[in-house]
Amino acid sequence: MNIINNKSSVLNLPNDARMLDIIRDGLTWADEAAFAISFTRCSGLSLLLDYLVKFGCRRAKLRLLTSTYLNITQPDALESILSLEGIECRVQTGHTAFHTKFWMFGNHQVWVGSSNLTRGGLTSNVEWNLVTQDQIAVADARLNFDTLWNRPDVQPLTSDLIHSYRQILRELNHNLSADIPKFVIAPQPNKAQIEALKQLAEIRQCGEKSAAVIAATGVGKTYLAAFDFKASSSRTLLYVSHRKEHLDQAWTTFANVLGSSKEFGFLVESYKDIDAEILFASIQALSRNPSVLNRHFDYIVIDEFHHAAAPSYAPLKITASQGFLLGMTATPERQDGHDVLEWCNWNVAYEVRLPEAIRRQWLLPFHYFGIADDTVDFERLWRKGGFDPDVLENALMIEKRVDLILEHAIKHGYDGVKRATVGFCAGVRHARYMAEAFTRRGLESAYVDGSMSLESRKAIYANLGDSSHVLEWLFVSDVLNEGVDIPAINSLLFLRPTDSPTIFIQQLGRGLRLFDGTEMLTVLDFVGHHRNAWLALRALHDPGRGRNPSSIPELDIDPPPGCEIVLQDRTKEILVKIRKQTMSIKERWINLYQQVRQDLGHPLLPVDFLHREDVADLGHYRRAFKTWLELQIAVEDATEWSSGLARDSALFRLLAAAEKDWQRSRISAYAALWAMCSNPEQPQVGFNDFFIHYPRWQVEKESFSIGFAGVQKCLDNDLLDGACLRQDIFVMPSNKEVLFQIEGRLAWTLDRDWKMRHGGILRTPSDIVLHRKYSRAEAVNYFGTQYDPQRHNVGVCWFGNECMIMTKIDTSGAHSQFQYYNRLVDNKTFVWSSQNRQRRDNEAGRRIMEHQQRGLNLHLFVQPRSHESAVYLGKVRFVSAERDAPMLVTFELENTLPSAVVAELTDNDSVV
Numbered sequence: 001m002n003i004i005n006n007k008s009s010v011l012n013l014p015n016d017a018r019m020l021d022i023i024r025d026g027l028t029w030a031d032e033a034a035f036a037i038s039f040t041r042c043s044g045l046s047l048l049l050d051y052l053v054k055f056g057c058r059r060a061k062l063r064l065l066t067s068t069y070l071n072i073t074q075p076d077a078l079e080s081i082l083s084l085e086g087i088e089c090r091v092q093t094g095h096t097a098f099h100t101k102f103w104m105f106g107n108h109q110v111w112v113g114s115s116n117l118t119r120g121g122l123t124s125n126v127e128w129n130l131v132t133q134d135q136i137a138v139a140d141a142r143l144n145f146d147t148l149w150n151r152p153d154v155q156p157l158t159s160d161l162i163h164s165y166r167q168i169l170r171e172l173n174h175n176l177s178a179d180i181p182k183f184v185i186a187p188q189p190n191k192a193q194i195e196a197l198k199q200l201a202e203i204r205q206c207g208e209k210s211a212a213v214i215a216a217t218g219v220g221k222t223y224l225a226a227f228d229f230k231a232s233s234s235r236t237l238l239y240v241s242h243r244k245e246h247l248d249q250a251w252t253t254f255a256n257v258l259g260s261s262k263e264f265g266f267l268v269e270s271y272k273d274i275d276a277e278i279l280f281a282s283i284q285a286l287s288r289n290p291s292v293l294n295r296h297f298d299y300i301v302i303d304e305f306h307h308a309a310a311p312s313y314a315p316l317k318i319t320a321s322q323g324f325l326l327g328m329t330a331t332p333e334r335q336d337g338h339d340v341l342e343w344c345n346w347n348v349a350y351e352v353r354l355p356e357a358i359r360r361q362w363l364l365p366f367h368y369f370g371i372a373d374d375t376v377d378f379e380r381l382w383r384k385g386g387f388d389p390d391v392l393e394n395a396l397m398i399e400k401r402v403d404l405i406l407e408h409a410i411k412h413g414y415d416g417v418k419r420a421t422v423g424f425c426a427g428v429r430h431a432r433y434m435a436e437a438f439t440r441r442g443l444e445s446a447y448v449d450g451s452m453s454l455e456s457r458k459a460i461y462a463n464l465g466d467s468s469h470v471l472e473w474l475f476v477s478d479v480l481n482e483g484v485d486i487p488a489i490n491s492l493l494f495l496r497p498t499d500s501p502t503i504f505i506q507q508l509g510r511g512l513r514l515f516d517g518t519e520m521l522t523v524l525d526f527v528g529h530h531r532n533a534w535l536a537l538r539a540l541h542d543p544g545r546g547r548n549p550s551s552i553p554e555l556d557i558d559p560p561p562g563c564e565i566v567l568q569d570r571t572k573e574i575l576v577k578i579r580k581q582t583m584s585i586k587e588r589w590i591n592l593y594q595q596v597r598q599d600l601g602h603p604l605l606p607v608d609f610l611h612r613e614d615v616a617d618l619g620h621y622r623r624a625f626k627t628w629l630e631l632q633i634a635v636e637d638a639t640e641w642s643s644g645l646a647r648d649s650a651l652f653r654l655l656a657a658a659e660k661d662w663q664r665s666r667i668s669a670y671a672a673l674w675a676m677c678s679n680p681e682q683p684q685v686g687f688n689d690f691f692i693h694y695p696r697w698q699v700e701k702e703s704f705s706i707g708f709a710g711v712q713k714c715l716d717n718d719l720l721d722g723a724c725l726r727q728d729i730f731v732m733p734s735n736k737e738v739l740f741q742i743e744g745r746l747a748w749t750l751d752r753d754w755k756m757r758h759g760g761i762l763r764t765p766s767d768i769v770l771h772r773k774y775s776r777a778e779a780v781n782y783f784g785t786q787y788d789p790q791r792h793n794v795g796v797c798w799f800g801n802e803c804m805i806m807t808k809i810d811t812s813g814a815h816s817q818f819q820y821y822n823r824l825v826d827n828k829t830f831v832w833s834s835q836n837r838q839r840r841d842n843e844a845g846r847r848i849m850e851h852q853q854r855g856l857n858l859h860l861f862v863q864p865r866s867h868e869s870a871v872y873l874g875k876v877r878f879v880s881a882e883r884d885a886p887m888l889v890t891f892e893l894e895n896t897l898p899s900a901v902v903a904e905l906t907d908n909d910s911v912v
Helices: 019-029 042-057 075-082 119-124 135-149 159-179 191-205 221-231 244-258 283-288 290-294 305-309 316-321 340-344 354-359 389-396 399-412 428-440 454-465 501-511 534-539 569-580 585-600 618-625 628-634 650-658 668-678 683-693 695-700 704-714 723-731 735-757 776-781 843-849 899-906
Strands: 032-037 061-067 087-092 101-105 109-112 129-132 154-156 210-215 237-241 264-268 278-282 299-302 324-329 348-352 366-372 421-424 445-449 473-477 491-494 521-527 564-567 796-799 802-808 823-826 829-833 857-863 870-882 888-893
Touching (some): 019 042, 019 101, 019 129, 042 061, 061 135, 101 135, 109 135, 191 210, 191 348, 210 221, 210 340, 221 244, 221 324, 237 244, 244 278, 290 316, 299 305, 305 324, 389 428, 399 428, 421 501, 521 569, 564 569, 618 628, 628 650, 668 704, 695 735, 796 843, 843 870, 857 888, 870 899
Parallel strands (some): 237 299, 299 324, 366 521
Antiparallel strands (some): 101 109, 823 829, 857 870
């Protein structure tokens, strides 16, 4: 079913048809069109560019009338329109208020409402647009359009008109900037920082001495560190980074938060304030001043924590262990630091990745445009494992490619007061070449590389961010990936093949910081045909969003809310072809293992894959290899002792058992297994040692006997007495190796259980996002309660006056007693089979039936299929009930379901 052809009005509601979809559809079939819209900005026009180009190629004709009223229309958008075939554009420039929003396709369809040609008007604002196909009304609308088209204050769009309008805007912007008073306001934690501060306080209260925070670039990790240092009542601080820019910015941040009550100092280059209370030190300077590492610091921060896996950080470990260590990173799985979480015993206090940060409006949304790049034969340049950097740079430095890049950058424009574009290049020579090529074409451009002095780089960054400065284009190599803040950046160019999704995300983060006057980030990625071309797009997928009008169904990509992914036909063709060549699960795990193995330089254990975004479920390797040892044998990375283990040996079976999630509701069984390997002669002593080693788990500590009883349920009897196991120990270097292997396997389950039962961020039902997907544990957190599997693994959970009903459409795979009749009747009605104990004449049933009279709220979550997250359908109202134990209840949904959600719940993929 095509929802566009069935729409009589459009509201731009989430997951439903938007005005953008209506206009795109009209441009595909109409031979002529007429638009009259007040405001035209790049943020809206760029989403229609490919459709307008195809429209012109069909020799169809569009008359576009827009205005300079209120100076909201962008000159750059007008420039883009001027370059398009098949469009005749006129501009209303008089003083009369111009508020038209009119879209006519052919001679029989007219839409009128509130949508301008802007991002908000087409996609995200709540707008109301109505359609008519009445021939008399359409004919009358055409006459009115002609009247506007021929008004005396309407002029044809020309380069001179755009130039004059641009000059007016520059003068207005300059005057406005000069008139804005400068206020100094004491910084306060934002919402993300408030949540993280609460988690860090609880971590310290549990007795932990270290923690990591994983947060998307732009959320405010440095301010978080300053706020937490202040909250911890610590006296001395060591702040460590590998770049002086980071230390400069950190100094400013801490000074803003702490004021002048502390003594600040630098240990970097020629600065050696080694006795300062608050010391900002580069890792390079620390290695040259080892005496500083002998100082006691109450609080230690490692910025860009993923770099701490480098050998240069090793001397810092002893110093860090004596105070409270906070490691901060956006991407712990960076190529140069996969095992960095070992520093804090894999203790992640708070985690917010890019999709959630955008969804919660802590970062700007993005518009990603995938441009097909056929100027370079990337397949020919590919070598086993990647591209040769020098060869790649040479191939990219051609004038034809510069013209392609500039053409699309100008057409797609930017959103903001002034263009501030950063292009990420393949190397220093490539960055210099691009800057020079753009300068030759009359554009104000510069390049930056790591060899420049800090002062020079800072001056260029300041010019790019200054709305009154002429610099608009900056090309970089190996800088700006991390730790440098230029909030004014509003467009990015990815000018080299992506070789790491995590680096791509960090570079993307350079433009996602909130900034006055900018509503979205424009991203142009020049996609060539090579096996890594898929990485960038996959990194933009929001696994919790579900299918929606912005999705790319051919590639199973669902962008975060408010974001758009637009692929040229050729780009989509390239990516679909690459996806068809996607490796099997076995091949993917072999490839991933080898990649991480090369980075770390030692045989891997499951713990080395914790908190990697490209490993959705660590247990998936078992589908292909059954056990971790068999994966290691497949990649020829098994140790001599492990490769010689028989599959039926006790040790092999013990290691395999430790890899599985035993789904225990408390930690004691895992602690008992750890104890049996740690201290086989006195496991009760080892059991207590576990809770010393992992102090945060004290909250779940039970007796060793209870823990051992849990182990008995999960291990074969011959492993419990240890006799068979001890027969295998002779192949091991030591009993410590057994514990090392067990711990490296248990870590995934321990981490998952902690996040599920203790690490949830507690929110309120009003924070739940309609039609988003939630796991059971996440959903419980939104009712202000920490998930407890012993209490909440049921279909109906009450939290005061709030009720969470979690069910699923497909129950055919369940045991007969759990097969329920659940179905979506239409987009407002759901039929639910209650729990077996609920009857119309008992309290459990009456609470559901009488919820309105009692002032109770029912929230419905529905899983499309077993083992999937549940879609939040919103509040529901009881309508009727039949039968008993279980009851068959009909609910009316408070919010009408968009067609995309209906399709998800009914396996209907034909929805547009």
